[in-house]
Amino acid sequence: MPGMDLLAKQVIFAEGCRGHLTKGLFETFDLREGKDPQTYAIGIKELWDIDPAKSKPGTVWHSVGWPLSTDTYGGSFLYHLNGNQVAVGYVVGLDYSNPHLSPFEEFQRFKTHPKVRDVFEGGRRVSYGARALNEGGFQSVPKLTFPGGCLVGCTAGFLNVPKIKGTHTSMKSGMLAADAVFEIVTADEAQNAVEPVSYAEKLEQSWLWKELYKVRNIRPSFNKGMWAGMAYSALDTYILRGNAPWTFKHHADHTNLKPADKAPKIDYPKPDNVVSFDRNSSVYLSGTNHEENQPVHLRLKDATVPIAHNLALYDAPEQRYCPAGVYEIVRDENGDNPALQINAQNCVHCKTCDIKDPSQNIQWVTPEGGGGPNYPNM
Ligand SMILES: Cc1cc2nc3c(=O)[nH]c(=O)nc-3n(C[C@H](O)[C@H](O)[C@H](O)COP(=O)(O)OP(=O)(O)OC[C@H]3O[C@@H](n4cnc5c(N)ncnc54)[C@H](O)[C@@H]3O)c2cc1C
C-alpha cells in the first residue's frame, strides 16, 4: 500500500526518536546546523506476570552499571505494576565502543543477578520490545520549525535523560505546537506566514526548556566513565543545581566503535529459558508483523559495505546491536563467502541500526502497510 500524500497547510511531525521523515527535514532545511549531534541509547523492555506473593505495586528500582563495564553508559529500570505485573528494562548508551557488545545479551544477563532473578522466578514473560531513545538533550535540540511545519516530542529530542521520561515533554511540546500552528492557519491570508516560528518562542519560555537546560550536563559527564559521571552528576544536581556556566559537548554515536581486534570479546552466558531468553522467542512476544510483498524498509546505501567494511573491521556489529536478530552473516557450506542476510520481517522498529551503523550505510524507512511490533501493554 503506497504512503499517503500530505496536503495540509501545516504538518506537525511526531515520529518519536530518530524519525525517518524528520531525518529528511534535517537535511532539506538544515535544521541541525550549529547544534550538537543527537546521541542515543537503546532501551529493551519486557513485561512479566510474576508470582503474586512477590508483587509490590509502586516499587521502583533503578540501577547503573552491572553487567555493563564502567566505560559504557547504561542501567536498568524495574517497576512493580498493579495486577502482579512487573515492567523491566535495560538502557545502553549507543556511544559504546566495543563492537562485541550486545545490548540484548546485557539485558538478559542483568536479569540473572540474584536480587533481580528472584523477582521473576515462578513468573511468566508476556511481552518484549525495544526502542531507541534520545540522549542529546538541550544542546542537541534542532531548529524546530520550517516552512509548513514543526517537530514535537522525541523526534525533536525532548527526553529528560537522567529520568528517562519524555511523555510529559512530548505532550507539552505538542500543545505549544498546536497553539502556534493555530495562529498561522487562522491568520489573515495577507500575512502570508508559512513557518510557525512562535512555537520555538513559546517553548523557550516554558518549563520544558528550563527542565532540559538543568540536566544538560549529566549525560555527557559519563563520557569519562561511570564513576566520573556519578561524581559530576551529584555535584551538578545538588551543588550547582544545573546552573553551571558551561555546557558539555556531544559526539555522534556511530563514530565511536573501536576495531574488533582492539576490543575485548565478551562471553555471554547461554539463555536459561527461566529468566533469560534468546532473540527469536523474544521477537515472537513483540507481536511483530510486516505484510508480505511490501518494499523492504531496511535499505543499504552500498551493498558492499557490510562485508568489506563492517565485517572486516568490526566483526559485523549489526549482528549484536540489533535486538531482533534481523542481521545475520551467512556463509556457504565451507564457511566461506560471507554475506549479510537481512530478516526485515523481524524488525521491531527500534532504529538502532540507523543510528549505530559505523558508516551510516543502513537506512530505516517507515514501512508501508502499517507493519511493525504490536505493544498493547508496554
Ligand atoms: C525503554 C523505554 C522506557 C521509557 N520509559 C519512560 C517512562 O517511564 N516515562 C516516560 O515519560 N517516558 C519514558 N520513555 C520515553 C517515552 O517513551 C518517549 O519520550 C515518548 O514515547 C515520546 O513520545 P512521542 O509521541 O514523541 O513518540 P512515540 O511515542 O515514539 O510515538 C511516535 C509514533 O509515531 C509513529 N510513526 C513514526 N514514524 C511514522 C511515520 N513516518 N508515519 C506514521 N507514523 C509514524 C510510531 O510508530 C509511533 O507510534 C521511555 C522510552 C523507552 C525507549
Ligand code: SF4
Ligand atoms: S533492524 Fe534495526 S530497527 Fe529493526 S530491530 Fe534491528 S536494529 Fe532495530
